[in-house]
Amino acid sequence: MAQTTPEQLAERLRARFGEHLVNVAVAHAQVTIEVTPARLVDVCTALRDDADFRFEQLSDLCGVDFLGFGEGEWPVSETATSHGFGRGVTGDKIVGRFGWDDRPRHPQFLGRFASVAHLISYTHNTRLRVRCFAPEDALPVLPTLTNVWPSANWYERESFDLYGIIFEGHPDLRRILTDYGFVGHPFRKDFPLIGNVEVRYDPEARRVVYEPVTSVTPRVTVARVVREDSRWNTSREEAADDWKDN
């Protein structure tokens, strides 16, 4: 059987699921579909069982926090030559890059938290990315995929632990990677990189104590800059020219 191209797969997905899909995109020879939480389990069950798709394995699932997508710490204005650059290394936003109230919203995304699953079909040798945005930002809730693919179990626990995404119907939604008794969801963009508490052994109390972080200070070694980079296009064109010359 001939190998399915990403475009063919995208076409089949559109034909099969139609309006159930929020979006179907092909980029870097990979297909991404976006599904609403209400349809997620149905669509995934069909993806697993339909002879056209046969995604037997969920190879990966992770949470993503889209807070601050496309925001740099070092704004470059049109008049950079006369005004110079902003400095991303100072300012009061250092502890966590954003407060809850001044969180930037990106128009491209349906919400702040999403769960992204990567599926693989051993029958057809194809991969698929399934993204599902949680409707609520304050309390992200998504349906669980553990009944479709058992391997989702630990991945969903991980997303819950690191991002606070709640998977409804999950049989055992406990923290998995962080310490016993950990507070907060460390991979959220508003969780500081240095953490909130540090741990040490207190010889007087003769036990391990948790205290606010004092041993490290947050610092930015390289500021985050976003550049619309036409250089990649140029280099791609040059490479294409070289190819023609030879």
Added chain:
Amino acid sequence: MADTGEIRSYTMNFGPQHPAAHGVLRLVMEMEGETILRIDPHIGLLHRGTEKLAESKPFNHSIGYMDRLDYVSMMCNEHAYVRAIEQLVGIEAPERAQWIRTLFDEITRILNHLMWIGSNALDLGAMAVFLYAFREREELMDCYEAVSGTRMHATYYRPGGVFRDLPAKMIQYKESPWHKGKDLKRMNAWREGSMLDFLEAFARDFQHKVDEYEELLTDNRIWKQRTVDIGIISPERAMALGMTGPMLRGSGVEWDLRKKQPYAKYAEVDFDIPVGTHGDCYDRYLVRVNEMRQSGRIILQCVDWLKKNPGPVMIENYKVAPPKREDMKESMEALIHWFKLFTEGYSVPAGETYAAVEAPKGEFGCYMVSDGANKPFRVHLRAPGFAHLSSINEITAGHMLPDVVAMIGTYDLVFGEVDR
């Protein structure tokens, strides 16, 4: 309930400080006598937040973190990460770099499987294999050192190629009170020429070394008693549980990313995919041993190509690769590129990608989201060990306590990648 004084089921703790826990695994086991009823693994004791750290650093700064995930198959992790960047940027490494990557992926596979065969045998009561396996590991570690200057955490792969070309001269043992004269000459026998000469001699000899390991284990009565029919996984179940690599192939699924979705130069080398039939620990042992033999074959083919075809090993694109030192003395442009690259890094076009490689333990994937900045917006690392370990409760239920140790061994767990 009448107190009969009889203990029914009880809970037992295993690890996190246990020699057979392969690092920092803690298992809370519910047992009836010596039979396992339920296992609850507690992981995360080695969680370092690699993915979050990567979000705070320019793309190239995180390559070194990849070595520290699965710290016995270092370069394969790097490979997935740099491939993700290359896909987003739309560049491709020069051909020679691709061959070098293929070569070092296979060196890494042998390194990993040697560690596995040694420690797994040690767990199950065979001491000698460990000593033999580490003898060969030492030789390959020297190759890591020869190209990157460090034995383990190489940071050798870069987006657009590899850090530098292979050394023309292999490093040699120096004279010492313990190694001198004839002994020293024997140790340096393979090391007179280049690193490729050394690898060729090593790979030719390696098949005999694998015979030695097999001699110790394959027909060993105790080894078979500990592994045959232990932890049987059906192919359907293996897929549903997210298993990849030797865990999947041991169950008879002929699946290898190197063949099915080839990357680097795997489409151009000749090798076989070994598969098992029963899906038990013994089959997975046979699969891994055979993979070492196949890696030896691939190494010889890579050495052959690399000897014949000199060329650049890094892309000539100064947005991702530093310009030559000589150019910087002459060219203003080169100096600017150098400065920009090392102060700010490079901005990667917005988008997302998932790049997977066939790491020794299974599919190691890197899901990367970029928002157009010089740092990744989100990096998720799909570690094979994480998916494998999640199945331990289902597979070991009903087994005896010593079989849990056999099972941990057959998963080939490394907590650097499970906990990330």
